[in-house]
Amino acid sequence: MADPRFFHRKGPFSVKDIAELTGATPVNAPDAERRFDDVAPLQIADSTILSFFDNRKYIDAFVGSHAGACFVRPEFADRAPQNMVLFTTDDPYRAYAKAATAYYPFETGNGVISDRAVIDPSAKLGAGVQIDACAVIGANCEIGDGTIIASNAVIGDGVIIGSGCKVGAGATISHSLIGNLCLIYPGARIGQDGFGFAMGPQGHAKVPQLGRVVIGNDVEVGSNATIDRGAGPDTVIGNGCRIDNLVQIGHNVELGMGCVIVSQVGISGSTKLGNFVVLAGQAGITGHLEIGDGAKVAAQSGVMKNIGPGETVGGSPAVPVMDYHKQTVALSRLIRKKK
Numbered sequence: 274m275a276d277p278r279f280f281h282r283k284g285p286f287s288v289k290d291i292a293e294l295t296g297a298t299p300v301n302a303p304d305a306e307r308r309f310d311d312v313a314p315l316q317i318a319d320s321t322i323l324s325f326f327d328n329r330k331y332i333d334a335f336v337g338s339h340a341g342a343c344f345v346r347p348e349f350a351d352r353a354p355q356n357m358v359l360f361t362t363d364d365p366y367r368a369y370a371k372a373a374t375a376y377y378p379f380e381t382g383n384g385v386i387s388d389r390a391v392i393d394p395s396a397k398l399g400a401g402v403q404i405d406a407c408a409v410i411g412a413n414c415e416i417g418d419g420t421i422i423a424s425n426a427v428i429g430d431g432v433i434i435g436s437g438c439k440v441g442a443g444a445t446i447s448h449s450l451i452g453n454l455c456l457i458y459p460g461a462r463i464g465q466d467g468f469g470f471a472m473g474p475q476g477h478a479k480v481p482q483l484g485r486v487v488i489g490n491d492v493e494v495g496s497n498a499t500i501d502r503g504a505g506p507d508t509v510i511g512n513g514c515r516i517d518n519l520v521q522i523g524h525n526v527e528l529g530m531g532c533v534i535v536s537q538v539g540i541s542g543s544t545k546l547g548n549f550v551v552l553a554g555q556a557g558i559t560g561h562l563e564i565g566d567g568a569k570v571a572a573q574s575g576v577m578k579n580i581g582p583g584e585t586v587g588g589s590p591a592v593p594v595m596d597y598h599k600q601t602v603a604l605s606r607l608i609r610k611k612k
Contacts, residue, residue, distance in 0.1 A: 274311050274322075275377065284376050285310045288342070288358060291323065294375055295368040297344055297360035307358065309342055312373045320356075325369035344368045381419040381437060390422075399436060417453065429464065441496070448502045452490035458518070460497040463488075467501035467508075467524025467542060480504060482524060489513070489530070495520065504542070511548070529566065547582065557589075571597070 285308035292299050310321040318324045318340035325344040326335040342358035344365035353359055362368045382403035389406040396410045399418035409427045417436030422428060426440045429447030441459035448464035469480040484503020489512035498520040502508055511530035521539045529548035538552045541560035550564050553572040565582030575589030587597035
């Protein structure tokens, strides 16, 4: 179970509550008012706990679990322990996410402003905003209701942050407009100068970076990720994007909605991603490209040309993923032949 020193649990919730919250169908549940205290993995759950089973690799854990209730696909329901309440659904993990969020809702501001915070008098703070010790809020900032600014975060002049956001410890934000319900994790850097120079043998002349970073609603930016502001056009992050730790997003980049950018990805300037693009870990994307809706890039790939909607690519330089697998097989055969 979650350590109560760090996590504050709500509930318990009844069978009826859980079904209404998640849309899952209760099975083997004669008492709709039976309550469950918490959520936990199958392996450690007891009769008071709600769990989930979504990966057939863990069928043995499911069959042998002591969990009181479990989200499960209908086709596995007949494998459940005899007394387990089931919530059948085609997407057990999503249902579990909704339930777990009910037990452990996202943190919102408590309205406490530390006397050790530095806040410019011109800043506008909404209701319930929480500013922790040693945070700095610049001139003419606007921070929406219930947002949390954690210790040592620095919010530069003129930045606008929406409601229900959290800016983690030590993060810095400048030249940015940020929507509602965004999570900016510790150490993130948003809005600093883009990497722009007029290069030449006489030296590299810096090009002023005169754009902004514009982030939509429900966006997560991971720890130590960096998002540079635009050179003239804005850098834009669409609604619902998930950006992992240690990601670099260059100036003028545009992400559509729902993109997933995994750790250590680098996206060079002026590249445009469509909606729901997935870039796996350590992929590198050169500048001025267009990547279509729903495209996927395999881990450690190097993308040097445009990718069409729905395409999956891999390798360096990246090619259609089936061609990449064929190349790998052919190379392996060549090595074996030489031996």
